[in-house]
Amino acid sequence: MAEKRIAVLVSGGGTNLQALIDAQGRGELGGGVLAAVLSSRADAYALERAEKAGIPGYVVARKDYPSPQAMTIALVEKLKALSIDLVVLAGFMHILTEEMVEAFPNAILNVHPALIPSFCGKGAYGLHVHEMALSYGVKVTGATVHFVNEEADGGPIVLQKAVEIREGDTPEILQRRVMEEAEWKLLPQAVSLFCQDKLAVEGRHVHILP
Ligand code: GAR
Numbered sequence: 001m002a003e004k005r006i007a008v009l010v011s012g013g014g015t016n017l018q019a020l021i022d023a024q025g026r027g028e029l030g031g032g033v034l035a036a037v038l039s040s041r042a043d044a045y046a047l048e049r050a051e052k053a054g055i056p057g058y059v060v061a062r063k064d065y066p067s068p069q070a071m072t073i074a075l076v077e078k079l080k081a082l083s084i085d086l087v088v089l090a091g092f093m094h095i096l097t098e099e100m101v102e103a104f105p106n107a108i109l110n111v112h113p114a115l116i117p118s119f120c121g122k123g124a125y126g127l128h129v130h131e132m133a134l135s136y137g138v139k140v141t142g143a144t145v146h147f148v149n150e151e152a153d154g155g156p157i158v159l160q161k162a163v164e165i166r167e168g169d170t171p172e173i174l175q176r177r178v179m180e181e182a183e184w185k186l187l188p189q190a191v192s193l194f195c196q197d198k199l200a201v202e203g204r205h206v207h208i209l210p
Contacts, residue, residue, distance in 0.1 A: 004085040004195040005035040009075070009092040012126075014046025015179060016090035016111055016187050021053045023188035032195030036082050038075060040094055062094060072097040079103070086194055089148065090187065093125055098150050106156075106201045108148035109194065111187045113178050115160055116144040120153035130171040130178070139165055141174070143182035145190040147201060156206045158199060159186045 006029070008017050017037060023029050037050035037057045050057040058078060065071040076099055079087060087100070089110040100108065112120055112129070119132045119141070133141045142162040149155035161182040165174060193199050193208060200207040 001031065001197060004030075004032040005083055006032045006086045006088060006191065006195075007036040007038060007079055007082060007084040008034065008046075008050075008088045008090050009038050009040075010044055010046035010090055011040045011093040012044055012046065012091050014044065014049045014091065016183055017046050018049050019184035019188055020088070020090070020191060021049065021055070023192070028188060028192060030192035030195035030198075032086065032191055035084065036079075038078060040071075040092065046091070068095060069097045069099065072099050076100055076103045086191065087148075088187070088191060091126070095122070095152055096148070101148060101150050106147050106199075107194075108155075109145055109158065109187075109190055110148050110153070110155070111183050112144045112146065112153055113141075113175065113183060114144065115140070115142040115162065116146060116153055116157060120144075122152050124153070127171045127175060130174040133165065134169060134171060134174065141165055141178060143178055143186055145186045147206065156201050156204050158190045158193070158206045161186055 024034055034055050037055050039047050039059050042059045047057040060075050062071055087104050087108040114129050119129050140162050145159045146157045147155040163178050163181045198209040
């Protein structure tokens with residue numbers, strides 16, 4: 001099996017990136033290699049995490065491009081130049097246009113902090129997602145790792161994990177619990193499965209091969 005080169009796209013703190021770095025350190029990325037971190041912000045703490053781990057970091061800032069499409073095309077060019085096999089969106093706060101999906105069909109994973117199809121789509125990102133879950137009054141939320149297609153948060157689901165909501169939760173407390181109990185486990189697991197060629201996509205369904 002050829003080694004897979006992974007790029008992680010980030011915009012903020014990068015705790016999911018850290019979970020991937022730690023998993024790689026334990027030899028748990030299924031042979032995949034974290035080859036690059038691309039940030040939409042020059043001041044993202046995720047870039048410091050990358051540097052500490054010896055992973056090359058790059059900035060592709062939205063403000064440097066006239067449109068989301070121009071930004072997406074710049075990202076695709078960079079990813080192709082780096083010979084990337086798998087793109088991971090880990091707290092990447094921009095919706096990419098179709099050029100990304102065309103360049104990396106079934107090779108982009110996103111982590112979303114809710115049980116899709118709840119609390120997802122345009123405008124559902126970061127802390128807002130947890131605010132939405134709390135104000136709706138659901139008793140269970142969670143995280144989802146899915147392949148990215150042309151629809152926001154609409155691609156085939158790879159892994160999901162439920163997390164309970166407790167009395168007195170704030171969006172911040174809930175966000176932390178969802179990260180600890182679900183996101184930081186699911187994302188490295190999904191990346192590892194991809195890198196071992198164990199994910200087979202059939203329409204909306206992702207089969208996990210033995
Ligand atoms: C994570 O909770 C991630 O699931 C979410 O943003 C946070 C980023 O944290 N992503 C989305 O909401 C995408 N729709 P991190 O930078 O510490 O990984």
